[in-house]
Amino acid sequence: MFLQHFEPTTDLPDEPKEALEKLFELVTIYLLKYYRNTGFTEHGFYSEQQIKTYFTGALLDLSSGYTIQEYRVNRGYLDEESNEKVYSNGAIDYWAFLDSNSYIIELKSYWARYYPQRDGGNYLTIYKDTFLRLNEGLSQIDSIADKLAYRAGNELWGCSICAAPIFVELSSLSEYSEYPLMKYFKEGVTPKMADQKGVSWYLAEFGSQYLHESPKKDPSKKIVYPGIVYFSKVKRLRRN
Secondary structure (H helix, E strand, O other): OOEEEEEOOOOOOHHHHHHHHHHHHHHHHHHHHHHHHOOOOOOOOOOHHHHHHHHHHHHHHHOOOOEEEEEEEEEEEEOOOOOOEEEEEEEEEEEEEEOOEEEEEEEEEOOEEEEEEEOOEEEEEEOOOHHHHHHHHHHHHHOOHHHHOOOOOOEEEEEEEEEEEEEEEEOOHHHOOOOOHHHHHHHHOHHHHOOOOOEEEEEEEOOOOOOOOOOOOOOOOEEEEEEEEEEEEEEEEEEO
16 A cells, blocks of 8 residues: 555664554555545645544554543643742643553654755755654653653553655656655655654655645646655653
8 A cells, every 4th residue: 555664763662663653554544545535636734633633543443442632631840930840731632542551642743845856866855843843742741741640551651743744846747756755765864863862753655646736826836745754752751
């Protein structure tokens, strides 16, 4: 159905590694099912809220229904003036029970772009704030971790995810060819990850059957979405 490659960080334990790989695969299956059933005219990438649709379905399947979205919590922050911890109401994107462990998940979205034949070459790049959003999700998790210590499971994991659909802008859909996204991802993106500790990534390539003609202000431009990459950072919050 699609090509996939998971590159976990070397210090990622087996339990969250296996859970994330299953999650990203199932999210992509749901995403492509919607894509296919709309005749490839709608891709569902327009917002973070839309992408959450696929994560919700995948998490419910993987957890046998033991998942809740927008779980209400109190967030704790250290007030810089008083040097005391203060609390405010908030919510986490997901709390799920997977493979005997609890997961707190914050989901972000951004974009990755592939440039064919630009400046004499091909390359794929991500937007510069991608890792800032990923770290922001982990900070949000840290602010409520102590409030979820009672949750079920052998271990409690915090997971920040940034889903980045890959797009290509063309003058005509006939210009599209099977781009080796993996090759250009490793050339264009992985060097930027050298100073990002603990980041794992999962790349799914859809292939030419998943084209999307997306008219912009300039009707001569067409956009296709040949893949998606999921970045993640995981932190153990509690071990029983």
